[in-house]
Amino acid sequence: MVTADTVLRMLAERRVPAVRLDPGTDLHTGASLTATYRTGSQRGSLRTSSRELDLTAVRSVWVRRPSPYDGPPDLDGQDRRFAASQAFWGVGGILASLPGAHYVNHPWLNRAAECKPAQLAAAQRCGFRVPDxxxxxxxxxxxxxxxxxxxxxxxxxxxxxxxxxxxxxxxxxxxxxxxxxxxxxxxxxxxxxxxKIPKVFDTRVTAVGNRLFGARIDSPDLDWRHRQDRMRCSPIDVPAPVAEAVTRYLATFRLVFGAFDFAVTADGTWHFLECNPNGQWAWQPAETTNRIAHAIADQLERGHEE
Incomplete structure (x- = not known):
């Protein structure tokens, strides 16, 4: 919620029109979605409580952890499961197939890039150091x-x-x-x-297009996410070989955004742990968070580059 609010606030300051939708819940509380397909033509509209949007006019789509398609709450059992699956393939399919839209990231590409074995295989090919x-x-x-x-x-x-x-x-x-x-x-x-990597600290590299934002994480825990109140976070430069591997990795999965985690050893080697294609980033220092939000807003405002 905080992450999305940060970017939406920047878009509002730039006077870039935006519509916020959580399809898994909003379509059960008054919003509606329609699409038509004819030879040589595709149109659609999204209606919310405050506006109506022509889907052919959508410049960019930011996919930011939407709620699952659980089906209408007033249905039970197989009826709710049926409605949920129809929503996933119908609503999800429409929103993932908008003509000319720039996705950050496309939901189907997100899902492919979330697979841990695929991540490890790609990381090796892209030049990262990968733990056994x-x-x-x-x-x-x-x-x-x-x-x-x-x-x-x-x-x-x-x-x-x-x-x-x-x-x-x-x-x-x-x-x-x-x-x-x-x-x-x-x-x-x-x-x-x-x-287990004998790390001296962790790093998070948030990639938005060709812009990288590095953060050093010092934590007493093996998994720094466990108790984030005990970690310290500060900006850090991303070594050139790591930056080049990040670029190759994003291209492999056709991603615009990626949150990369590394363990860094005493000799300065960055070991790849994972890449979350839809990772959180608003927990980082205010300056870093602000820069990431601006980079995402730039992507959404620009849309597809000509």
Whole structure:
């Protein structure tokens, strides 16, 4: 919410018209979407409580973590599931197929770029240093890999699946794992194990087009996201080889935006951890946050370059 508000405020200051829509919820509370397709013609309109938008006039679309398509709240069971799937493919399909629109990022490209194995494969090809990684549902492979990591091993979920304990939402953080802790429970699904990097600090590189914004993160935790109130964040320059690899990586997935995380060792080596194509960035120092917001607003205001 804060992230979107920051950019929308800048667009308003520039007098760039913008419409805010959360299709997963707003279309159940009065908004409506229509599209027509004929030979040689595609038109559509979006109606909200405050305005009507001609979809053919849309210059840019910023996809910023919309709510899931859960279906109308007054429906139950299979009726709600049916309506939710129709909304995903219908509404989602319309909004992802606007002629001439500049997407930051396109939702289908976001989904492709969220896949951890695809990230690791692309990172290698693009020139990043990648930690030794194993993805397996075989307990013997997992135990052997873990036993051979002299500096230790960490476990990471392949997807941030919603999880709760006793009705309370829980996050699955990156954590260190020992070989003796691995049991046949690994066979339930693929698990990702990675060599622990002897980092001295973390970095976040927020990429918006060809503009990069680096932040150094000092935290007492293995996963700095766990307790963000205990971390310190400051600007940092991005080394040229890392910047070049970021450019290649964005081109590989056809992304305009990417939030890259690295672990930096004492010798100054930046080790690629992941790239979130729809990552948060408003938690960074005010100056960095402001610059990122301006870069995104520039993308949206400009649209497709001629």
């Amino acid at each position: 990684t194993l993805i397996t549902d075989n307990e013997h492979e997992a135990r052997s890999f873990t036993a051979h990591q002299v500096g230790g091993t960490v476990y990471k979920p392949l997807w941030n699946t919603p999880y709760s304990v006793g009705g309370q939402a829980r996050a699955v953080w990156v954590r260190e794992v020992l070989s003796v802790e691995i049991t046949e429970a690994v066979t339930a699904c693929p698990h990702m194990f990675q060599a």
